[in-house]
Amino acid sequence: MGYTVAVVGATGNVGREILQTLADRNFPADEVIALASERSIGQEVSYGEDDVLKVEDLAKFDFSGVDIVLSSPGAKVSAIHTPRAAAAGAVVIDNTSQFRMDPDVPLVVPEVNPQAIAGYRKRNIIANPNCSTIQMVVALKPLHDRFGIRRVVVSTYQSVSGAGKEAMDELFNQTRAIYVNDPVEKSVFTKQIAFNVIPHIDSFMDDGYTKEEWKMTVETKKILDPKIKVTATCVRVPVFIGHSEAINIETEEPITAEEAREVLRAAPGVTVIDHRANEGYVSPVEVAGDDPVFISRIREDFTVENGLSFWCVSDNLRKGAALNAVQIAELLARDYLEG
Structure with a gap:
């Protein structure tokens, strides 16, 4: 016996990816329901290779009888x-x-704190972390377990898909406008995104950090360890899919690049591609559609005691959103719900 699953926001970037991921991973669903706002009623969305779902009105939908909602x-x-x-x-x-x-x-994040799923019983809600946090903590978890992380300094290079379909359209339209010498129009981003980078994601807070940077700090503490100190600078870049992060850590125990490489290679959800040569690293264009968190450029930081730097790349619509949510659903179905 399978589950009745509803996907809320089914016409958006992440909603469509959730539907595809459910199908790709053969999630045990007897029925999948696509829900979105009133303006999307009747639209068709794909579920796997062959099935098409008609979008229903979220506002009027009765969730009675639904087992799992991916929202x-x-x-x-x-x-x-x-x-x-x-x-x-x-x-x-x-x-x-x-x-x-x-x-x-x-x-x-299932590779990091799967035991936390049990807490859903308090409110029947499980939260999926921010996309940039997810890929970082997947990389940090095995290193923290082995060496004990004191402090993280991270700079992100986040693709426009993290801001939705309209943001992807804006990058495409601005790029085309520049090539044909048309006016460059902006509506999603505060500055031109084509051929530019914008050190501003989400709203500014009183301390000068943005909400995105705050999310990375507080979510890492909640998921991994409240004692870890985190400082982030989050930057939007003209890439369609795939977030990249330059991560620097300080650890309690001595750490070498080779030890870190071995630990990361053995970690679930991580793929290490780290060759000190041309093309011996991973870039975002190469990871679109892939599930793992990719790690490259592992090297010791000699400016601090027990320091390490590395490069971290992942498809933000897959592991950064849809895949992580479906992995949670898989554990929930396997360990907590009756099918």
Whole structure:
């Protein structure tokens, strides 16, 4: 017996990826329901290679009888409909920022803290972390277990798909406009994104950090270890899919590049491609559609005691969102729910 699964935000970048991932991984679903806003009613979305689902109205949908909801509609919509679905008896895996720091809602990356899933019973909600946090903590977890991480300094290079389909369209349209000498128009981003980088993701906070940078700090502490110090600089770059991160860590125990390489190679969800030669590293264009977190450029930082630097790349729509949510659903179905 399988599960009844609803995908909220099914017409968005992440929603479509969730549907594809459910099909790719043969999730045990007897029925999959696609939900979105009123303007998307009747649209068709793909579920695997052969199946097509018609989108239903989220606002009018009755969640009674639904076992699992995979939700990615935006935080404001989630604030309304995630509690409604949870109250109807469904377990909601929420991909928005709305519930991540709620102390009664587990924030889960299956390779890092799968045991936290059990906390869903308090509210019937499990939060999916921020995309940039997910790939970082997958890389940090094995290193923290072995060497004990004191401090993390991370700079991100985040693709436009993290800001939605309109952001991807803006990069495409601006690039085309520059080539044909048309005016460059911007609406999603605060500055031109084509042939540029923007050190500004989400809103600014009083301390000068952006909300995205704050998310990486507090989410890492909640998922991995509250004692770890994290400082982040988050930058949007003109890449369609794939987030990259330059990560520097300081550890409690002595650490060498070779030891770190061995630990990372043995870690779940991690692929190490680290050759000190031309093309011996991974870039975002190469990881689109792939599941792992890729690690390259592993090297010791000789400016601090027990320091290490490395390069981390992942498909932000896969592991950074859809795949992580589906992995949570798989563990939930296997260990906690009755199929």
